[in-house]
Amino acid sequence: MTVTIEPLHIQLQPYLLARKKFYQLLHLLFSMPANVDALFEIKKEVTFKELLGQLHEGGKILDDFFQHLNLEQIKREQQEFQRLFIGPGPLGAPPWESYYRSREQLLFEEWTYQIRERYHRFGLQYCKENNEPDDHLLLELEFMVYLSDLCLFATKDHRLDKLLATQISFLEEHLLIWIPYFCEKVIENTSSQLYLGAAMLLEDFLSFDLESLVEVREGLLLCLKNIH
Amino acid sequence: MSEKHPLTNMLANKMQRRTFLKWSGAIGLPVIAGGIGTKMLVERNKEAKAVSTKDNEKIISTCSVNNCGGRCVIKAHVKDGVVVRVSTDSQESGDLSTPPLRACVRGRNYRRMLYHPDRLKYPMKRVGKRGEGKFKRISWDEATRTIASEVKRIGDKYGPESRYDNYASGQCWGLHGGSASVRKLLSLTGGFLNYRNDYSSGAGNVATPFTYGTNNSGSSFDSLLHSKYIILWGQNPSEMIFSTPYREYLMQAKKNGARIIVIDPRYTDTAIVFADEWIPILPTTDNAMMDAMGYVIITENLQDQAFLDKYCLGFDGEHMPDGVAKVESLKSYLLGENDGTPKTPEWAEKICQIPANKIREIAREYAKTKPAALIQGWGPQRHAYGEQIMRGGAQLACLTGNVGKLGGWAAGTGYWNRSNIVFPFSYDNPVKASIPCFLWTKAVEMGTEMTAADGLEGTERLNTNIKLIFNMAGNMLINQHADINKTRKLLEDESKVEFIVVSDIFMTPSAKFADILLPGTTFFERYDIGIPWCFGDYVVFGEKTIEPLYECRDEYDVFAEVADKLGVKEKYTEGRTILDLVKESVERTRKELDATFPTFEDFRQKGVHHFKYDGPLVGFKEQIDDFENNRFETPSGKIELFSKTLWDMNQHDEIPAIAKYIPSWEGPEDPLKAQYPLQLISWHYKRRCHSTYDNQEWLEEAAKQEMWLNPKDADKRGIKNGDRVQVFNERGSLLIDVKVTPRITPGVAGIPQGAWYTPDTNGQDQRGSVNVLTSQRPTPLAKATPQLTNLVEVKKA
Numbered sequence A: 001m002t003v004t005i006e007p008l009h010i011q012l013q014p015y016l017l018a019r020k021k022f023y024q025l026l027h028l029l030f031s032m033p034a035n036v037d038a039l040f041e042i043k044k045e046v047t048f049k050e051l052l053g054q055l056h057e058g059g060k061i062l063d064d065f066f067q068h069l070n071l072e073q074i075k076r077e078q079q080e081f082q083r084l085f086i087g088p089g090p091l092g093a094p095p096w097e098s099y100y101r102s103r104e105q106l107l108f109e110e111w112t113y114q115i116r117e118r119y120h121r122f123g124l125q126y127c128k129e130n131n132e133p134d135d136h137l138l139l140e141l142e143f144m145v146y147l148s149d150l151c152l153f154a155t156k157d158h159r160l161d162k163l164l165a166t167q168i169s170f171l172e173e174h175l176l177i178w179i180p181y182f183c184e185k186v187i188e189n190t191s192s193q194l195y196l197g198a199a200m201l202l203e204d205f206l207s208f209d210l211e212s213l214v215e216v217r218e219g220l221l222l223c224l225k226n227i228h
Numbered sequence B: 001m002s003e004k005h006p007l008t009n010m011l012a013n014k015m016q017r018r019t020f021l022k023w024s025g026a027i028g029l030p031v032i033a034g035g036i037g038t039k040m041l042v043e044r045n046k047e048a049k050a051v052s053t054k055d056n057e058k059i060i061s062t063c064s065v066n067n068c069g070g071r072c073v074i075k076a077h078v079k080d081g082v083v084v085r086v087s088t089d090s091q092e093s094g095d096l097s098t099p100p101l102r103a104c105v106r107g108r109n110y111r112r113m114l115y116h117p118d119r120l121k122y123p124m125k126r127v128g129k130r131g132e133g134k135f136k137r138i139s140w141d142e143a144t145r146t147i148a149s150e151v152k153r154i155g156d157k158y159g160p161e162s163r164y165d166n167y168a169s170g171q172c173w174g175l176h177g178g179s180a181s182v183r184k185l186l187s188l189t190g191g192f193l194n195y196r197n198d199y200s201s202g203a204g205n206v207a208t209p210f211t212y213g214t215n216n217s218g219s220s221f222d223s224l225l226h227s228k229y230i231i232l233w234g235q236n237p238s239e240m241i242f243s244t245p246y247r248e249y250l251m252q253a254k255k256n257g258a259r260i261i262v263i264d265p266r267y268t269d270t271a272i273v274f275a276d277e278w279i280p281i282l283p284t285t286d287n288a289m290m291d292a293m294g295y296v297i298i299t300e301n302l303q304d305q306a307f308l309d310k311y312c313l314g315f316d317g318e319h320m321p322d323g324v325a326k327v328e329s330l331k332s333y334l335l336g337e338n339d340g341t342p343k344t345p346e347w348a349e350k351i352c353q354i355p356a357n358k359i360r361e362i363a364r365e366y367a368k369t370k371p372a373a374l375i376q377g378w379g380p381q382r383h384a385y386g387e388q389i390m391r392g393g394a395q396l397a398c399l400t401g402n403v404g405k406l407g408g409w410a411a412g413t414g415y416w417n418r419s420n421i422v423f424p425f426s427y428d429n430p431v432k433a434s435i436p437c438f439l440w441t442k443a444v445e446m447g448t449e450m451t452a453a454d455g456l457e458g459t460e461r462l463n464t465n466i467k468l469i470f471n472m473a474g475n476m477l478i479n480q481h482a483d484i485n486k487t488r489k490l491l492e493d494e495s496k497v498e499f500i501v502v503s504d505i506f507m508t509p510s511a512k513f514a515d516i517l518l519p520g521t522t523f524f525e526r527y528d529i530g531i532p533w534c535f536g537d538y539v540v541f542g543e544k545t546i547e548p549l550y551e552c553r554d555e556y557d558v559f560a561e562v563a564d565k566l567g568v569k570e571k572y573t574e575g576r577t578i579l580d581l582v583k584e585s586v587e588r589t590r591k592e593l594d595a596t597f598p599t600f601e602d603f604r605q606k607g608v609h610h611f612k613y614d615g616p617l618v619g620f621k622e623q624i625d626d627f628e629n630n631r632f633e634t635p636s637g638k639i640e641l642f643s644k645t646l647w648d649m650n651q652h653d654e655i656p657a658i659a660k661y662i663p664s665w666e667g668p669e670d671p672l673k674a675q676y677p678l679q680l681i682s683w684h685y686k687r688r689c690h691s692t693y694d695n696q697e698w699l700e701e702a703a704k705q706e707m708w709l710n711p712k713d714a715d716k717r718g719i720k721n722g723d724r725v726q727v728f729n730e731r732g733s734l735l736i737d738v739k740v741t742p743r744i745t746p747g748v749a750g751i752p753q754g755a756w757y758t759p760d761t762n763g764q765d766q767r768g769s770v771n772v773l774t775s776q777r778p779t780p781l782a783k784a785t786p787q788l789t790n791l792v793e794v795k796k797a
């Protein structure tokens, strides 16, 4: 019996789709908790408990949070969201890369440019370019969603490889450099379960994602070598 | 199956922590896909690409319009729409007709201010109790709709006098801005309660004209190049700047050989740089020294008798106004003929702590060295009897005949101005009633009970208390006004002021009291023309460097939108944008004031315009050179050392007709000293412009917020350099670190003004915000601020 080996990108579909969803979920958790329906749907559909086994503290906290979710709670989270990320006044956890990387803790520093460059290379730009900084957490996450989405549709192996490499470097050179400091700040400055849990999950997942991307890419290259 | 997926299998074996993906793989897509509602990353606009090359750094010249007195050339290095660096005027010094306008230490921070993460970014409405600091983000439409409806509601219910635009100086030395915009809007919809005067030279502004008929008693800075002797009496241009090139002229004056004396309770940066001698003095006692100098001058016959005889009223018995006894003259007062107390240096020494012989020496030097310039700063007049200080300085200038002479100086408030531009954005308030700006809290509390005795003008009585306050780019709503604790209670009572609108770029203590909070723009984000206080022959072009960040907006545009909602937009804008205003100013300046003023494009390109003159402006030169044809603008046409108008007010103890030393409440002779033994003053700190930039970390590194205390006073209290102390009196209490230094007079504590009020839960300020300790009791004549008159005690925290 001859075994037809499925194309690599097909083999990777479940993996790629799962990461994309994870980024989408993170994006949702760090967005303004205004969409009440979406939150209740998460409560219904997503069981964070299943993350427990692997010592993911963030999962436990989020599980708790969503189990007790109610309208009152959402209102409080909206205020907390505003206090941490919007203002007015000093923010609990400024959600911009520049803030953590510049010596002077400013916005619109060189990292904002670097991020902008990355978007431009993919024919994208922040709709508020030059009006708000490009290196906001939600934008960087959206960019990762975008890239993982591209992977899903990449049928050429070397294209897929390139996309994986792009994401690896985006994680290594950007997200994973500042997100630990950002999460630390969130954890220091809030007692909100939503944001505590989300911050822990974010940090854990990003380092996991980098690790898995590197491995997948190694595997991919290995397979390519064997095939050819 | 497994053979079909060699890659996946390999991963399954290698990956330790797969739970994440197993888990997220199981989540239904619709649930989370909904999350990324609108995409923020959009397809890139192709046209923009061409512009955005690597090295297209442009240098754009602009100008800050804060309230520091200086106006500097600020060069923004812009790349791809982002300011990457800020530099300043690179023009060489040397030619004093076009002095470089270089930024001070605060200017080094401008880029940091622009991109500071704490910028106010979106309009907000208050959701908690007023002052609590809880806000909710709203749309601009909601913000302007709310403002429009409250402006109307409160105007309809209480009348236009209930609406007030509070004194504010965060961003004020340009053509437009928050206050101008609000006033225009209110004027078009019924009007608003006016205020007069200011917090800077409030006592002087009212007092000096009683002597000279005007506040324009100064001369242009280049006149100092001819001075032989300069007294800077409580003036500190090294820190508060005053006018950007002023220090260049002072330095040149010094090089030309002028001897410079600084009289100040602190050994200031100005004293360090410029002074040949520092005379430490006790706050509120300046008039004692002035009186004694006058005494020395006339007893040693050093006065310019011809000058006094010809130009002045009230020097001696022979020159008194009709109906006033000879013994009320200045000379009689100084010699003690009336009150039995000759104002000898020994008498003054006991009061002001300056050795009698030193007073004699300064008096003689000042009277004998001609020409001599006695220049008064305004700190000394922010005192209980500040009016006396400004008239007292003028009195000495007259005794020595230094008025109207090149290299001399008439003292008093000391404004001078000969370079003007047209301000095209103006308003005409139908309400004529006005209050002294310092009494706005009184007008909130009991406006309807105010009378002429409180400085109410334009009406007998107000029909209402203040019910609506606009506080545009200012911190006078709580931080910079006297007696913060009292003001706070007043504002927290939402039944008193019913609606407060604040616009600012940071979350200041005043902004916390907003009902609607608006994110304003910095000078980088707007067109303007920067004008130095009154002093300086230059204006600086304020180029819009970048588009406003976030949802920040210029107040001019905000109130145009409010005007639209109230149906008066056309009248408000007259079809003009901010850029149109700037262009109109330039064009009309060329047409109406000065044909040599550059065109808009020239001005924009050069970034600065220096007005040129053949020679210095000398205050009162016309009067002195040709008295027959040029009289002073006083009732008698002479310099009124004795003012009959003041005499007729019949409050001789507190409002004397000649300048006199009046022992001050909470001064060194107040019995309250037993309980609160230290006199507390404040000063304009080099790291802040009033309270602006207090939240800027860099500047705090440059000069930290700390209180100065003399080693003698520190020792008595067991306080060491660097200790944290509590400073308190009946009005409030604050914590601050101490700098123990002989640079401040014993008996005096100095706290740099402008720190942001940061109360703990008990209301004790943690930042050293001096106004928790200051008093709202106004000066008697001008109803001006006495914020440098305070008694306090200090102890280790």
Ligand code: SF4
Binding pocket: B064, B065, B066, B068, B069, B070, B071, B072, B102, B103, B104, B105, B106, B107, B108, B241, B244, B689
């Ligand atoms: S604070 Fe005043 S003197 Fe300093 S840079 Fe700004 S405008 Fe110039």
